[in-house]
Amino acid sequence: MTVFIDKVIIHVKAGDGGKGCVAVRREKYKPLAGPNGGNGGNGGSIIFIANHQITTLLDYKYNSHMQAKNGQMGKGSKKDGITASDLILPVPLGTIVKQNNKVVADLNIVGKKYIAAQGGIGGLGNAALANKNMISPKFALLGTKGEEKNLVLELKIIADVGLIGFPSSGKSSLISAISAAKPKIANYPFTTLVPNLGVVNVGDDKFTVADVPGLIPGASKGKGMGYEFLRHIERVFIIAHVLDLTSTEPNRNPLDDIKQIEKELKTYGNLLDEFSLKSKLRIIILNKIDVIDNSDELNKIINNLKQFNWQIFPVSAVTHQGLDSLLYYLASKVSDMRQKQLDLVNSNLAKPKIINIPDKEAKIKVQKIQTKNDYYYRISGRLPELWAKQIDWDNEDAVSFFSNSLDKLGAVKQLKQLDIASGDKVKVGGADSTCIFNWIDELL
Helix, strand or coil, X not given: CCCCCCEEEEEEECCCCCCCCCCECCECCECCCCECCCCCCXXXXXXXXXXXXXXXXXXXXXXXXXXXXXXXXXXXXXXXXXXXXXXXXXXXXXXXXXXXXXXXXXXXXXXXXXXXXXXXXXXXXXXXXXXXXXXXXXXXXXXXXXXXXXXXEEECCCCCEEEECCCCCCHHHHHHHHCCCCCCCCCCCCCCCCCEEEEEEECCEEEEEEECCCCCCCHHHCCCCHHHHHHHHCCCCEEEEEEECCCCCCCCCHHHHHHHHHHHHXXXXXXXXXXXXXXXXXXXXXXXXXXXXXXXXXXXXXXXHXXXXXXXXXXXXXXXXXXXXXXXXXXXXXXXXXXXHHHHHHHHHHCCCCCCCHHHHCCCXXXXXXXXXXXXXXXXXXXXXXXXHHCCCCCHHHHHHHHHHHHHHCHHHHXXXXXCCCCCEEEECCCCCCCEEECCHXXX
16 A cells, blocks of 8 residues: 655754864974964755655655765865765655744745755864964864754645546546556545545656545535645646546536636635646546547537636546547646746856855844843854854863954953953853853953
8 A cells, every 4th residue: 555645754964064173384494384274174964955756755754864974174284174065855846844833945946945954164274263463373163063953844746737626537547547556446535535646657758647635615614625635736737627527416517517626726725825826727637538429418518618718638547548638738838837947946046146245244243131030141143153163162272262253353342331240141142052151351
């Protein structure tokens, strides 16, 4: 039995940055000719990328722990450590990434990427740290830790083409005829309790088709398969109405079937900003034409359905009549839509990146934080928070470098303006920061 997997929990750990190197250049007549320790390499990041050739999250169900490699430590002779390669993880098109029950990424375009865990930054070696005031540093910066977190991957779109229709309209039979999928087939409502996914090969092209659970009036309000049905067709490329030409149910005809389903789609669509009915290509598939003896009756049905201005494909899942025409049409349309999405991704990648202006980058914020029983001073800003993670606190020279760097950024001046006194507690970074020290006037 095939288990449908559309939601998994995954643990990701990016690589740590390599430590900078402490080294001194040695020459024949100059035993100590200056620092030449190289920088540490950056750790590898973990990146998700939407891939239309991946159709399931099953691999992540059984391999849920992903870890990128660490950057290497710097070496002497100013040799930088090797930066680790990013770990690229392909996921199905339409995968949503959640953290703490919040959507952090929506991979709804082919080639779209999301950095799930940022690799650590390599530490500077003593050669890079040297300046006129610190000619030969006896320390290097540590590499920062790579991000580590738990994420939820949820498959919101499972196919390029979504087959929709009332229960027992022949969707399961159709997907079985055009792909290797073997769904359960029977002549009663809700045979399909979970979406069935089939991969269709047409020449050199490949696309996926979903046979989603049957729809009934009120589905947009949760009746029947309800939202379980509707959420799987929110962003398919093509919506294909599958109509049963042999239905004997009272008050049922192909025209009314489409109108009822479209009403449910519109009601559901109004609940979602991302759901755009106008962006969906619709087609109509008239199934079970092999049991229609009267061609005039078939032509009458087709003429009635022409009011929708959608392509109509009379087919038979049993005899395969009309399937070739349907599949080549779908393959062509899916290919065109994928190319448009890929062009959009490439055009966005080609846009120049905005580089932070150095003085803006160096801006810091100093606050006095009053707690229930105490108070402390907080220093926040990209550079001081980065240095706090890279300082070897057992090395006096490194600690002195950190203190002087805070002074150059203006932190000391701002702390004094807030009337800081010896012994007061100072924290660098957010609430979870471990960089906490006591203020000593004489050292700063």
